[in-house]
Amino acid sequence: MEFIDLTTQFQRLENKIRTRMDQVLRHGRFIMGPEVAEFEEKLAHFIGVNHAIGVANGTDALQLALMALEIKPGDRVITTPFSFFATAEVIALIGAIPVFTDIDQDTFNLSASSLEQTIADLETRGTPARAVITVDLFGQPADYPKISALCDKHNLYLIEDAAQGLGGAVGEQKAGSFGTVACTSFFPAKPLGCFGDGGAVMTQDAKIANTLMSLRMHGKGTDKYDNVRIGLNSRLDTLQAAILLEKLAVFAEECDLRNQVAQRYHDGLSGIPELALPKVPENMNSSWAQFTLRCENRDALKSHLTAAQIPSAVYYPCPMHLSTAFAGLQHQTGDFPFAEQASQTVLSIPMSPYLSEQDQERVVQVIRAFFQAD
Ligand SMILES: *Cc1c(COP(=O)(O)O)cnc(C)c1O
Numbered sequence: 001m002e003f004i005d006l007t008t009q010f011q012r013l014e015n016k017i018r019t020r021m022d023q024v025l026r027h028g029r030f031i032m033g034p035e036v037a038e039f040e041e042k043l044a045h046f047i048g049v050n051h052a053i054g055v056a057n058g059t060d061a062l063q064l065a066l067m068a069l070e071i072k073p074g075d076r077v078i079t080t081p082f083s084f085f086a087t088a089e090v091i092a093l094i095g096a097i098p099v100f101t102d103i104d105q106d107t108f109n110l111s112a113s114s115l116e117q118t119i120a121d122l123e124t125r126g127t128p129a130r131a132v133i134t135v136d137l138f139g140q141p142a143d144y145p146k147i148s149a150l151c152d153k154h155n156l157y158l159i160e161d162a163a164q165g166l167g168g169a170v171g172e173q174k175a176g177s178f179g180t181v182a183c184t185s186f187f188p189a190k191p192l193g194c195f196g197d198g199g200a201v202m203t204q205d206a207k208i209a210n211t212l213m214s215l216r217m218h219g220k221g222t223d224k225y226d227n228v229r230i231g232l233n234s235r236l237d238t239l240q241a242a243i244l245l246e247k248l249a250v251f252a253e254e255c256d257l258r259n260q261v262a263q264r265y266h267d268g269l270s271g272i273p274e275l276a277l278p279k280v281p282e283n284m285n286s287s288w289a290q291f292t293l294r295c296e297n298r299d300a301l302k303s304h305l306t307a308a309q310i311p312s313a314v315y316y317p318c319p320m321h322l323s324t325a326f327a328g329l330q331h332q333t334g335d336f337p338f339a340e341q342a343s344q345t346v347l348s349i350p351m352s353p354y355l356s357e358q359d360q361e362r363v364v365q366v367i368r369a370f371f372q373a374d
Pocket of ligand 1: 057058059060083084086087135161163164185186187197198199
């Protein structure tokens with residue numbers, strides 16, 4: 001059993017993917033070939049936004065979003081301490097200051113009430129924030145109804161880090177469409193993954209979209225050699241776009257399959273008092289990038305699974321405010337108790353659209369045996 005099964009999907013799509021790749025090998029336009037624009041258009045349509053811009057990876061997508069919004073060195077950007085490192089890394093990379101605020105205990109996502117407090121604290125100190133980066137952690141959209149309203153009220157840009165969120169929704173609105181700019185990643189293990197690195201930035205705003213298209217190509221103006229701003233070299237490869245076109249065609253169906261797998265886990269693992277299952281708030285849909293459990297004796301459960309040859313993973317063992325790289329922010333244990341508690345108790349178990357009922361039943365039985373629940 002694999003933690004994330006990419007093989008079954010490849011077997012299913014192999015012929016179509018190979019045909020698409022062959023077309024690229026023949027036309028030879030490896031950089032910004034026609035598949036890139038075709039994929040951008042289909043991705044924008046799937047998410048329900050005006051513009052999707054392919055870039056080199058999810059980390060660059062976040063950096064480009066900050067650059068397009070003209071976040072400057074010294075500006076403060078509020079985000080969650082419980083995410084993949086890239087979310088806060090890009091803030092520091094452009095010279096801005098990451099300001100962490102705690103997560104919600106149930107959803108692992110940025111807490112709207114904690115955010116409100118942090119916004120107020122920064123205003124009181126005369127150092128207001130300029131932007132907020134939310135993360136759709138493990139596929140669960142952040143609390144956009146509340147967080148968007150807070151950002152509007154305080155005149156803050158909202159950036160959605162939907163690297164894990166694509167395929168989720170709040171009501172009818174799909175992940176990848178929240179905030180002024182949304183970012184995603186096509187790293188192979190993400191819900192929509194390619195065969196290498198890839199990413200995209202989404203926006204409804206034509207002006208921001210034009211800036212992003214310039215920024216991903218060395219700040220180009222009307223022509224490639226007319227450089228009007230400092231940018232990056234950050235494009236989505238044509239080959240990756242070709243692969244993504246075939247994967248996007250089955251993505252909605254795969255999201256349904258992920259939800260069925262999640263439902264089976266919920267049915268199989270409910271009623272164990274020591275084990276907390278992921279809770280999806282009403283009116284929200286998760287892409288189930290991960291199925292993440294919580295329990296006090298997490299490390300023992302992980303060993304028990306490993307002994308039964310069931311892969312599992314801890315995302316994330318160290319909240320970012322306690323990471324060595326952010327030692328300069330001078331945080332200490334206790335600053336963000338829910339993020340710290342999460343990093344001590346979370347365990348993600350195998351999840352993919354093609355996880356067989358048989359394998360899944362084994363995962364459930366092995367976990368139930370650990371808690372001696374039947
Ligand atoms: C994967 C991920 C990223 C970074 O994406 P890459 O394509 O690996 O650069 C950023 N944020 C979150 C939440 C992620 O899960």
